[in-house]
Amino acid sequence: MPDSLPVNPLVNGVSAQPVRFRGGGFTVKRHPWAALAAFAALLAVWEGASRLGLASPLFLPPPSAVGRALAGMVTDGSLWLNLKASLGRIAVGWVLGTLGGMLVGFAMGIFSTARAVGVPLVSAFFPIPKIALLPLFILWFGIGEPSKFATIGFGVFFPTVIATCSAIDSVPRNLIRMAQSFGLPWRSILRSIVLPGALPGILAGFRITASIALILVVAAEMIGAEYGIGAFVLMAGNLMQTDTLLAGVLVLSLMGLAIGTVLSLLERRLLNWR
Amino acid sequence: MRLLVSDLTHRYDDLTVLDGIDLALAEGEILAVIGPSGCGKSTLLGIAGGIVAPTAGSIRVEGEVPDGCLNPITFIFQDFALLPWRTVEDNVALVLEHHPLPAAERRERIEAGLRGMGLWEFRKALPKQLSGGMRQRVGIARALAVRPAMLLLDEPLSALDAQTRELLMDDFLELWRREKTTALYVTHNLDEALRLADRVCVLSRRPGRIREMVTIEEPRERRQEPSAQAHLAAVRERLWHLMKAEAQMADREIARA
Ligand SMILES: Nc1ncnc2c1ncn2[C@@H]1O[C@H](COP(=O)(O)OP(=O)(O)OP(=O)(O)O)[C@@H](O)[C@H]1O
Ligand SMILES: [Mg+2]
Numbered sequence: 074m075p076d077s078l079p080v081n082p083l084v085n086g087v088s089a090q091p092v093r094f095r096g097g098g099f100t101v102k103r104h105p106w107a108a109l110a111a112f113a114a115l116l117a118v119w120e121g122a123s124r125l126g127l128a129s130p131l132f133l134p135p136p137s138a139v140g141r142a143l144a145g146m147v148t149d150g151s152l153w154l155n156l157k158a159s160l161g162r163i164a165v166g167w168v169l170g171t172l173g174g175m176l177v178g179f180a181m182g183i184f185s186t187a188r189a190v191g192v193p194l195v196s197a198f199f200p201i202p203k204i205a206l207l208p209l210f211i212l213w214f215g216i217g218e219p220s221k222f223a224t225i226g227f228g229v230f231f232p233t234v235i236a237t238c239s240a241i242d243s244v245p246r247n248l249i250r251m252a253q254s255f256g257l258p259w260r261s262i263l264r265s266i267v268l269p270g271a272l273p274g275i276l277a278g279f280r281i282t283a284s285i286a287l288i289l290v291v292a293a294e295m296i297g298a299e300y301g302i303g304a305f306v307l308m309a310g311n312l313m314q315t316d317t318l319l320a321g322v323l324v325l326s327l328m329g330l331a332i333g334t335v336l337s338l339l340e341r342r343l344l345n346w347r
Numbered sequence: 348m349r350l351l352v353s354d355l356t357h358r359y360d361d362l363t364v365l366d367g368i369d370l371a372l373a374e375g376e377i378l379a380v381i382g383p384s385g386c387g388k389s390t391l392l393g394i395a396g397g398i399v400a401p402t403a404g405s406i407r408v409e410g411e412v413p414d415g416c417l418n419p420i421t422f423i424f425q426d427f428a429l430l431p432w433r434t435v436e437d438n439v440a441l442v443l444e445h446h447p448l449p450a451a452e453r454r455e456r457i458e459a460g461l462r463g464m465g466l467w468e469f470r471k472a473l474p475k476q477l478s479g480g481m482r483q484r485v486g487i488a489r490a491l492a493v494r495p496a497m498l499l500l501d502e503p504l505s506a507l508d509a510q511t512r513e514l515l516m517d518d519f520l521e522l523w524r525r526e527k528t529t530a531l532y533v534t535h536n537l538d539e540a541l542r543l544a545d546r547v548c549v550l551s552r553r554p555g556r557i558r559e560m561v562t563i564e565e566p567r568e569r570r571q572e573p574s575a576q577a578h579l580a581a582v583r584e585r586l587w588h589l590m591k592a593e594a595q596m597a598d599r600e601i602a603r604a
Binding site for chain 2: 247250257261270272344
């Protein structure tokens with residue numbers, strides 16, 4: 074064989090061409106500044122529209138006015154006063170609803186009898202818009218705090234039951250069989266396998282119930298409360314103080330953001346094994 | 348420990364999966380069970396391990412439970428069945444937690460199991476950080492920590508690639524050289540059966556019945572030697588012939604259903 078023969082005839086031939094790349098697109102690229110820029114642009118347009126008189130400052134005050142109103146809330150102490158009231162209601166109502174919901178959810182997840190009784194009851198109560206029960210709770214518990222706790226707790230309870238029960242269903246059966254095959258007692262299986270295995274589903278439920286609690290606290294405070302961000306926003310609306318109103322809305326969205334961040338941290342800590 | 352299965356039948360609702368199985372496993376014997384998919388191999392193992400209640404028939408064990416044995420009949424699983432939220436060492440510790448052991452012995456068992464499988468450096472790792480082969484080694488270390496008298500292995504290497512399978516087969520051979528643990532080894536893979544088993548039980552398609560018991564005459568230690576190859580090839584031929592016929596008929600039944 075002559076050693077001048079090319080290894081690959083195409084290399085020396087006219088037909089040699091680079092392979093055209095065609096694998097682009099359909100992947101997610103990171104644009105860390107895009108969101109920030111869009112947000113800044115939105116604020117700028119809003120501010121500009123207000124300054125140029127395109128939007129009535131009475132109905133849509135510029136971001137700078139909302140910022141000033143927020144600063145005013147901080148200095149005159151109304152922010153803390155109202156925030157404290159709302160956070161306290163969320164905390165008590167959410168904890169009560171969550172504890173009760175997890176207890177019932179676990180019972181339904183583990184005991185067939187509890188499930189047979191619980192599923193129809195939960196299905197019947199779950200669709201009720203819980204705020205509709207506030208008037209009833211006011212009759213039962215009075216206009217004060219307990220009726221608000223009850224509304225929030227009740228609203229949180231049912232989604233927690235459902236999340237906990239389905240989280241237990243999603244614990245891999247093979248792990249439970251494994252534990253049984255090693256003779257682990259029932260309580261150990263519950264503690265070492267069912268509980269940690271259900272944790273991701275339970276924490277996912279927390280995200281849903283936290284936002285439900287936020288909605289319900291605002292609604293309950295609008296119906297009857299002296300303090301609280303919901304009452305504050307309603308009052309500002311009644312007085313046509315739209316800048317203060319929007320500052321209250323801003324506080325609410327910051328509350329939602331803060332709760333979400335706490336839950337994310339919790340998930341990262343507790344679910345680092347995923 | 349010996350295992351005696353007599354006239355075992357199992358039905359899931361009205362689906363009969365095992366029909367009249369008679370088996371006797373001698374002390375220290377390794378019996379491979381092969382058969383088409385769905386013929387009831389996992390069910391048979393589950394019954395032997397006491398996690399599936401048989402419809403009819405009996406399954407009994409005989410013989411002394413050795414000293415220090417905490418769970419005479421112990422499983423090794425195809426999907427490893429590790430707790431993803433526990434580290435390697437805590438996965439092994441799990442199966443000792445409900446036994447009243449002195450702390451030193453507990454530690455000693457965990458360490459011996461992990462060292463034996465070459466996992467000691469990885470004891471703080473989470474399962475997700477390990478390769479499939481390493482995960483199954485955790486499963487083996489966990490099984491060894493209870494010093495079992497009988498191992499039930501349900502396709503323990505099926506989820507692994509070919510090279511890892513070879514390495515783990517060597518681990519099993521080493522294990523069975525050290526401890527004479529009786530074993531029931533379910534597999535689809537003839538190589539595994541021919542490398543590891545003393546006898547091979549071929550089940551028919553569902554409802555699983557024993558088609559044939561094939562004894563591999565060559566001792567396990569000599570099966571790599573040239574003189575053993577003729578016999579092994581003959582056994583393989585026989586097993587493949589049986590398996591193929593059953594699998595083809597099972598396939599046709601699925602197509603008709
Ligand atoms: N818990 C169950 N309930 C109802 N049917 C089941 C159950 N477990 C298994 N089966 C059915 O019983 C038959 C035998 O199942 P089994 O898992 O024992 O088969 P196998 O021989 O291990 O199959 P494979 O080789 O696929 O692992 C299958 O048809 C399966 O669908
Ligand atoms: Mg199986």
